[in-house]
Structures are given as structure tokens and as C-alpha cells.
Amino acid sequence: MPxxxxxxxxxxxxxxxxxxxxxxxxxxxxxxxxHLNIGQPDIKTPKIALxxxxxxxxxxxxxxxxxxxxxxxxxxxxxxxxxxxEVTSEDIIVTTGGSEALSFVMGSIADAExxxxxxxxxxxxxxxxxxxxxxxxVPVVSRIEDNFALPPVEEFEKLIGPKTKxxxxxNPGNPTGYLYSKEEIGKLAAIVKKHNLFLVADEVYxxxxxxxxxxxxxxxxxxxxxxxxxxxxxxxxxxxxxxxIGCLVTKNKNVVKTALxxxxxxxxxPTYAQIASEAALETPQSYFDAVIEEYVERRNVxxxxxxxxxxxxxAKPQGAFYCMAELPIADADKFAQWLLEDFSLNGxxxxxxxAAGFYxxxxxxxxxxxxxxxxxxxxxxxAVNILSQALKTFKG
Numbered sequence: 001m002p003x004x005x006x007x008x009x010x011x012x013x014x015x016x017x018x019x020x021x022x023x024x025x026x027x028x029x030x031x032x033x034x035h036l037n038i039g040q041p042d043i044k045t046p047k048i049a050l051x052x053x054x055x056x057x058x059x060x061x062x063x064x065x066x067x068x069x070x071x072x073x074x075x076x077x078x079x080x081x082x083x084x085x086e087v088t089s090e091d092i093i094v095t096t097g098g099s100e101a102l103s104f105v106m107g108s109i110a111d112a113e114x115x116x117x118x119x120x121x122x123x124x125x126x127x128x129x130x131x132x133x134x135x136x137x138v139p140v141v142s143r144i145e146d147n148f149a150l151p152p153v154e155e156f157e158k159l160i161g162p163k164t165k166x167x168x169x170x171n172p173g174n175p176t177g178y179l180y181s182k183e184e185i186g187k188l189a190a191i192v193k194k195h196n197l198f199l200v201a202d203e204v205y206x207x208x209x210x211x212x213x214x215x216x217x218x219x220x221x222x223x224x225x226x227x228x229x230x231x232x233x234x235x236x237x238x239x240x241x242x243x244x245i246g247c248l249v250t251k252n253k254n255v256v257k258t259a260l261x262x263x264x265x266x267x268x269x270p271t272y273a274q275i276a277s278e279a280a281l282e283t284p285q286s287y288f289d290a291v292i293e294e295y296v297e298r299r300n301v302x303x304x305x306x307x308x309x310x311x312x313x314x315a316k317p318q319g320a321f322y323c324m325a326e327l328p329i330a331d332a333d334k335f336a337q338w339l340l341e342d343f344s345l346n347g348x349x350x351x352x353x354x355a356a357g358f359y360x361x362x363x364x365x366x367x368x369x370x371x372x373x374x375x376x377x378x379x380x381x382x383a384v385n386i387l388s389q390a391l392k393t394f395k396g
Contacts, residue, residue, distance in 0.1 A: 012127045015357020022340035023351050031344050034383045037353040039174065039321065039372045041239040043291055049238060052279030053272050064268045067260060068094020072278040076247060079281055085219045091251055093259055094269045098204050098233030098246035099125065105229055105248060106133040108258040109198050110165045117159050117167045119151060121324065121358035121365055123174045123202065139360040144326055147315050148176035150184040156191055166198035167191065172205045172215070175358045175370035176324050177317020179209055182216040189221040199224065204233040205320040207288050210296050213318055225251040238280040243273040295321050298373040298380060305384035309391065323371045324355060327391065332356065332369050335394055343390050350383045
């Protein structure tokens with residue numbers, strides 16, 4: 001039998017999706033599964049974006065430009081300028097989701113066996129992108145006791161070596177919901193300038209900052225023009241996960257030129273999705289105000305209910321729509337599978353994302369889970385009650 005590549009064998013499974021077969025089996029048994037495991041918002045996509053596709057009169061669905069349509073990139077640039085991020089359309093490459101943008105970044109700035117430092121826990125697919133690019137992830141640990149704040153600068157500097165190419169952050173964070181402050185971004189800026197590294201920021205949750213806090217982009221830092229690269233997406237901002245449109249943004253012309261070669265290899269981003277995404281940029285601020293208010297209420301309800309459970313520790317998110325919780329168990333993977341295979345309450349159970357898959361350091365996160373609070377408050381209350389009852393029953 002022909003053999004699978006070593007790279008293919010080493011590609012990590014998604015901790016978010018690997019339990020799907022067990023969830024499907026539970027549903028086939030008549031169990032209602034409440035999904036806390038995936039960041040698929042239930043907020044409606046802006047009507048203006050959907051109408052732009054429905055009402056379009058295209059007769060030939062042709063390739064778009066490799067870097068994305070000129071009108072869309074110009075409008076993206078104006079969006080950033082409103083956020084006090086001074087870029088032009090020439091600094092932007094439209095990609096098939098933020099995922100492709102990150103893949104292009106890794107391919108453009110790092111060679112095989114080069115290293116990228118990432119605070120953990122981090123979005124699990126960073127491991128997959130790194131593996132595909134042959135890049136080594138070097139984790140620096142952030143802790144639930146500190147609400148997953150930026151680890152001390154000294155911890156980053158200990159890890160910087162001749163193969164280090166970049167520091168990668170997600171801000172606000174998936175899976176932690178932590179929002180890095182202006183001061184923390186400033187510390188990272190100082191490190192990358194001192195050691196001549198790239199600073200890559202996944203800013204797809206930029207709009208979701210709570211309690212009056214402001215998101216501070218790495219491209220708002222002076223002196224980072226050659227160092228800073230933003231990865232962005234319409235998926236969460238406009239509840240358009242299925243559009244698969246993102247972008248790479250940087251003032252570094254060499255990175256743009258190099259990433260464009262990777263983009264040319266896949267020809268172009270999808271045309272209809274760009275049309276929808278371009279229209280979505282006209283979404284009024286009132287949409288975001290209502291969405292943020294809803295997510296704050298959901299977060300507050302979730303944390304209040306989780307803190308009622310004996311032995312549970314919760315980090316309080318300041319952005320995005322994820323929450324990390326530490327449970328009084330030894331193995332969250334076994335617990336998550338058991339919830340789907342063997343437990344139900346009044347014909348219902350919950351699906352969670354075990355947190356070990358969000359860490360690169362073996363053994364960390366074994367008793368933690370990530371919860372996406374993308375459900376209505378009533379469902380969140382019900383889900384946490386199911387978790388509470390399950391924890392009383394689970395024997396590990």
C-alpha cells in the first residue's frame with residue numbers, strides 16, 4: 001500500500017471537530033446536542049451582504065484579481081482608516097478566509113524548521129498551518145490564574161534564537177477571549193524591533209471588545225511598518241463564516257510581493273463572496289452595538305452560571321466570544337466524549353471543545369474546556385446546568 005507523507009501523519013486533528021462523529025451518533029439516538037464547541041455565531045448576517053449576491057446580474061462568473069478586486073480592497077482600506085489604521089489598497093491581499101492569509105504569512109516569512117513564538121493556549125489551527133509550512137511552534141505559557149494576560153517579556157526573550165522569525169498573537173484571543181492592552185502590544189513591538197522579528201496579529205475579533213475597552217492594532221504602533229502583519233476575516237465580524245473571505249494586511253512591501261506569489265498559485269478569491277463582503281462593509285455601527293450588547297449579556301450569564309459549579313474556575317473574556325473554564329476532572333477529552341456517548345439530561349447533552357488541543361505544550365489544558373457563547377442565553381443556562389449535573393456523575 002502506498003504510504004502517507006510524514007507531514008500528513010503529523011498534521012494535528014482539530015480539537016473542535018474531532019468529536020463530531022460522537023455528536024452525530026448522539027443525535028441519531030434522539031439526543032439533542034447543544035453545541036458549545038464551535039464559534040459559529042447565531043447572529044444574522046447583515047441583509048445588505050446577502051442582498052448584494054441575490055440581486056447581482058453577473059452573466060459570466062469569471063476569475064477576480066489574484067489580490068482581490070480593486071474596489072473591495074479600497075473599501076477595506078477605508079474601513080481600516082476609520083479604525084485609525086493607516087493603510088492603502090496596495091497593502092492588502094484578499095484571501096480565502098483568514099486561514100489562507102495565515103498560511104500565506106507563514107510561507108512568506110519562515111522556512112522549514114524556522115520558529116514562531118505563540119502565547120498558548122492558541123487557536124488550534126495555528127498548529128496545523130505551522131505543520132503544513134514545516135514551521136516549529138514555540139509556545140510561551142499564559143495562565144488562567146492571570147486571565148491569560150500576556151506572559152512577561154522575559155519569557156519571550158528566553159525563547160528567541162537564531163531560527164525565530166516571528167511572534168504570533170490572536171487579539172482578542174481565541175480560545176481565551178483575552179484582549180491585549182495598548183501597553184502589552186507596545187511590549188511586543190519593542191521585542192520584535194529589538195530582535196528584528198515579525199509581529200503577526202490575528203485580529204478577526206477586533207470588533208468584539210467589551211466594557212468600554214478599545215482594541216489596539218499592531219499597525220497602530222509606530223515604527224512597526226516593516227514588522228507588523230495583520231490577518232483578518234469577515235467570518236465573525238459579519239457572521240459570514242461560510243463566505244470564506246479574509247485578508248492579509250502589511251506595510252512591508254516584500255511580504256506583500258511574496259504573499260502575492262502564493263496567492264497567484266491559487267488563482268483568485270471567490271467572486272460572489274467578495275461581492276457579499278464588500279457590501280458588508282456598509283453595515284451600520286448600530287449592528288455592532290446590538291451584537292456586542294448581546295455577547296456581553298451572554299458572557300455574563302455564562303460566567304455567572306459556571307461560577308455556581310463547585311470546583312470550576314473561569315477566565316473572564318474581555319473580547320471575542322469564547323470562554324476558558326477549568327473543570328474538577330483529570331481529562332477533558334474523556335469527559336467531552338463521555339458527554340456525547342453516555343450522558344444526557346432530559347434527552348439533551350452538550351458538546352464542548354477540550355482545551356488540550358489549544359496548547360502546544362504536552363500535558364497543559366488537560367482539565368480545561370473552551371466554550372463558545374454563540375447561543376441564546378436560555379440555551380447557555382440550560383447547557384451549563386447539563387454540565388453541572390454531568391460533573392456530579394462523571395467518574396473519569
